[in-house]
Amino acid sequence: MNRRNLRTFIQTKNDQNHKIIIKTIEPLQSILAARENRANLKFKLAEKGYPLLSFGLNVPGFPKSNPIVKQFFGYCLGELKYFMKARLIRFGVEAAVETCDAAGDLYLVPILPAKVSLPELKQLCEEFEERHLLGRFMDVDLTDEQGNALSSGKSKPCFLCQAQPAITCRRNRTHDLDELRSFMFAKMQSYCQSERESILAKRLSALALKSLLHEIALSPKPGLVDRFGNGSHTDMNFLTFVDSSAAIAPWLEELVRLGLQFCEADPAKALPAIRQIGLRMETEMYMATCNINTQKGIIFLMGLSLFACGRLFKESEHFDEEQFQSIVREVCRDIVNKELVDMVRYDRTHGEEIYHRHGFGGARGEAEGGFATVFEYGLPWLDLRDLPKEQAMQRCLLSIAARNNDTNILFRRGPAVLSTFQELCRVAAVDFNDQNYQAVLDYCNSENISPGGSADLLAISIFVWSVRQADQEASFPPLIPLT
Ligand SMILES: [Zn+2]
Known part of the structure; x- marks a missing residue:
């Protein structure tokens, strides 16, 4: 969410209920700060000249992490590591960062030189998400050696209704946030x-x-x-x-x-x-x-x-x-x-x-x-x-x-x-x-x-x-x- 969206969101919320805004502004600010930190971190790691893989979860609302999310993240990260290793992708584990901030749980790791091209690697990331039972909860992303995000251009279906792209449901607020979160946590x-x-x-x-x-x-x-x-x-x-x-x-x-x-x-x-x-x-x-x-x-x-x-x-x-x-x-x-x-x-x-x-x-x-x-x-x-x-x-x-x-x-x-x-x-x-x-x-x-x-x-x-x-x-x- 960029700053303009944040303002719109706050404004809408303000119209709806004054109390909610008190609760939401602070997390939103800290999420934005966390995202900025992450961008800096990626930039720093990219300076070493390696592409970066990042693994996180799409958790709507706040907070972005809790004990069940954390455990789910741990299990999935373990699987991702085996998945990539089995396809001869090597992680620069010494420079890897595993953290949890206001934006949620995150794993960031440089990819060491491999015989696989970046687009092929991007495909592998997508394959992991697609094959996994709860892959729609995940974001396995890739940035190139200059720190630019590689996008597949595909939109993911909403994990609750599966009727339209997730981004559409999110923009239109099709689903109740609590309903979304409890659905997700129960699955996790x-x-x-x-x-x-x-x-x-x-x-x-x-x-x-x-x-x-x-x-x-x-x-x-x-x-x-x-x-x-x-x-x-x-x-x-x-x-x-x-x-x-x-x-x-x-x-x-x-x-x-x-x-x-x-x-x-x-x-x-x-x-x-x-x-x-x-x-x-x-x-x-x-x-x-x-x-x-x-x-x-x-x-x-x-x-x-x-x-x-x-x-x-x-x-x-x-x-x-x-x-x-x-x-x-x-x-x-x-x-x-x-x-x-x-x-x-x-x-x-x-x-x-x-x-x-x-x-x-x-x-x-x-x-x-x-x-x-x-x-x-x-x-x-x-x-x-x-x-x-x-x-x-x-x-x-x-x-x-x-x-x-x-x-x-x-x-x-x-x-x-x-x-x-x-x-x-x-x-x-x-x-x-x-x-x-x-x-x-x-x-x-x-x-x-x-x-x-x-x-x-x-x-x-x-x-x-x-x-x-x-x-x-x-x-x-x-x-x-x-x-
Ligand atoms: Zn939906």
């Missing part, structure tokens, strides 16, 4: 929301997959499949686990999204929905492994963990262990009683059979208790920074195995063997040396046992530890501000 909010959910789902599922792979790759492990051998298994090897991990990986994101979108008052209602995704994962696992059960237990436990993270991050910016445990407990409330105690079935799973014979709840019991074994016995070992990573994970496994009534061992060999195994694990966890660790490995070989349930809890420990680390490194996106 839902855009940021979906970006946040997408980043959370990707980062958390990546940490889940990493935890599965770390557990599988940890070597040597007692009785379990590892990089060096098949432990007490004859029907699977390291690559079988790689195959099934790859097969289930694409479903991990869905578990996070389930937690992010869950809005029932009773968390126990989430269990069938988590299982439904888990069952799809089991099908993929069996397809990838020619019908071998490699990861059924961890699919259940990791499903709960990812759901709990989604639910937790829905309303929080940070990972809270107590809240995580409490969500898992609530989702699995009374699960042992409901699913194991009254079950009279002829096709019981190993876990169900063990519960009836020995009264141990297995993975269900662990989940109902909010992964108490993980938090009490597993995680403290991973927290010890002085230990080499592999040793920390091995001691974490031993410490869990010393307490966990592993249904895999109970099913194969019974309680006496489990008890000897647990004692060997306890000794090796506390006094970790080659001899004590070897004793655990040898015992598993001689008794042909494999602590699969404890290995699953190791993977959950690695997952929780990794989420905590990522949170400390501020890897998770902030909450979306309310409009």
Whole structure:
């Protein structure tokens, strides 16, 4: 808006309502001042002889920025940078300016010499706006080496009515300013929301997959499949686990999204929905492994963990262990009683059979208790920074195995063997040396046992530890501000 328009605007407003003018003059003046500053800044940067790209948002009315606008600006700027970099456009980031003044949020950056001509670059800026879901809210502009603006001559359609050019609606004041602004902020909010959910789902599922792979790759492990051998298994090897991990990986994101979108008052209602995704994962696992059960237990436990993270991050910016445990407990409330105690079935799973014979709840019991074994016995070992990573994970496994009534061992060999195994694990966890660790490995070989349930809890420990680390490194996106 130039000064003549400003006067007309003030005059019209004055005729309408004297009060409004008091509120509007000052912002208008500061916007004009901000625009003048920006022009000077562009001129200064242009002196270095590079074309300039500027990125801003079209926010009608005042103020031009607020927390939701700022967050939207941040997400879009990130996308713009990837968009340009992918097309081999290099930004002179050292001279870049990112600021927020009365005219709104602004990013200004020199474009380093490229094989692309300026008109082609202008086309790329337009392509970015056109391709973006909310590109009409943006201004990606270009000035040449002399500081002259490059214009495409195209007029953008109004983002509210889409019936006529935006400039026409603005001049004729076709729309109520408040209506325009709330429409825009609501769109920005839902855009940021979906970006946040997408980043959370990707980062958390990546940490889940990493935890599965770390557990599988940890070597040597007692009785379990590892990089060096098949432990007490004859029907699977390291690559079988790689195959099934790859097969289930694409479903991990869905578990996070389930937690992010869950809005029932009773968390126990989430269990069938988590299982439904888990069952799809089991099908993929069996397809990838020619019908071998490699990861059924961890699919259940990791499903709960990812759901709990989604639910937790829905309303929080940070990972809270107590809240995580409490969500898992609530989702699995009374699960042992409901699913194991009254079950009279002829096709019981190993876990169900063990519960009836020995009264141990297995993975269900662990989940109902909010992964108490993980938090009490597993995680403290991973927290010890002085230990080499592999040793920390091995001691974490031993410490869990010393307490966990592993249904895999109970099913194969019974309680006496489990008890000897647990004692060997306890000794090796506390006094970790080659001899004590070897004793655990040898015992598993001689008794042909494999602590699969404890290995699953190791993977959950690695997952929780990794989420905590990522949170400390501020890897998770902030909450979306309310409009
Ligand atoms: Zn319109």
